[in-house]
């Protein structure tokens with residue numbers, strides 16, 4: 239069993255490296271050194287996550303809880319902890335300073351093997367897992383107690399990375415891209431195989447274990463599995479129907495329904511539904527569960543579709559309504575009655591024990607139609623394959639007239655590519671494209687709005703490094719009521735405050751309208767937005783699903799085409 243101290247020292251080393259190649263080397267070395275059962279934990283830890291992306295578990299430790307635990311462990315006050323954080327600007331350094339430990343000693347790998355008093359990686363994981371499982375009114379106290387236990391058992395370097403880990407903000411620059419490359423290098427498996435296995439399992443820990451255990455052969459065996467959601471295939475915007483025809487030739491045209499994405503796993507009578515963020519939303523959607531049970535004939539199947547909240551005329555209702563359904567935990571039956579849903583299925587990923595991902599959309603569609611009995615709750619909507627621009631335009635107008643968002647233009651010969659946004663799925667919507675950006679900071683207002691957060695710092699996501707790169711600020715588009723609501727929402731995410739400036743944990747995604755993207759040296763992303771304004775909060779999106787820098791630069795370029 240490897241000591242947590244080893245992991246912490248590796249993090250320290252990685253943090254000091256500027257280049258991603260060298261970082262990959264260190265991560266790869268670490269993956270080789272540790273034991274097989276530690277791989278799932280370490281692959282997540284190093285990216286600042288405690289559980290894999292598909293897991294429904296939440297650690298639920300906010301900065302408040304962490305401050306309390308640190309204060310107790312250090313025998314000081316929370317106020318003192320806040321003072322230190324203001325000074326150091328980092329929760330890791332704050333832990334080191336508060337606990338006043340000496341971080342100078344370094345060990346060799348042999349000495350990282352379990353010793354009696356020192357924490358192992360798996361022990362830290364077990365404690366965190368225990369905290370995630372605690373619920374009810376004593377759960378905060380349980381979390382504080384467990385954190386205290388951990389802090390009392392750690393050295394300085396461990397405290398630094400433990401405290402960052404528990405708020406799930408590692409800040410060492412390691413994202414999925416680096417871990418993927420490190421697995422490839424450590425166990426000599428081609429990187430595209432690792433990538434594919436990751437797409438199918440949505441869990442780099444599982445991929446790393448297979449790679450260590452049986453190399454290429456074992457990784458190749460990894461496949462889609464019922465009840466383990468995979469990332470959804472995504473769409474890229476197309477400037478015009480004409481350019482889509484140029485790109486794709488014959489196009490499978492579907493309505494772009496105005497609702498929320500669902501991935502449905504059916505195993506006999508057991509149905510599970512996952513949201514676009516791959517959260518398990520089954521218990522909020524009993525009407526969809528019942529419809530799938532009644533109308534989907536196959537024994538085991540994974541389906542992809544859009545749940546739409548409808549009014550009495552069958553027209554889509556506001557997006558907020560559907561979110562209310564997805565988030566509902568209590569009195570679900572009341573919500574089912576007041577906000578009825580219909581399910582539009584448009585893809586099938588797995589049928590009777592077989593993955594269909596490599597099959598063409600055309601063939602998948604046939605299987606999908608074959609296993610669903612349409613009724614008023616659930617249906618496979620029509621899809622037209624054509625290269626006739628007028629026909630496509632007609633479907634587009636039809637979709638808009640029915641209150642939906644636009645159309646999807648899909649390559650009928652393409653496989654299903656989990657997590658990919660590419661040319662095989664294009665979308666056409668009438669409104670000017672908006673950007674989904676992550677809030678990384680904020681600023682208290684002044685005057686009448688002194689108690690409200692008045693402006694938000696926005697960032698795009700860079701998947702390679704896992705970093706959020708600033709791209710601008712938004713301070714318009716808010717009513718006073720919205721400002722109060724958002725202030726409340728962000729209060730729990732504050733990492734640090736200095737004067738009126740606030741740093742927040744990157745968790746919330748804003749949908750931002752803008753006039754133009756400009757090049758700018760003011761922000762780390764290299765871009766800035768002209769006239770950004772808030773359209774809404776994308777509660778269905780995780781920060782990693784925000785716009786990537788690559789997409790920002792694509793849009794930047796497309797502005798001039």
Ligand code: AMP
Pocket residue numbers: 472473492493494495496497498499514544584646665
């Ligand atoms: P966007 O969220 O703007 O990137 O658009 C992609 C989303 O459109 C998907 O994630 C689905 O939730 C939704 N959608 C609606 N209808 C379809 C459809 N026929 N095919 C694929 N996605 C659809």
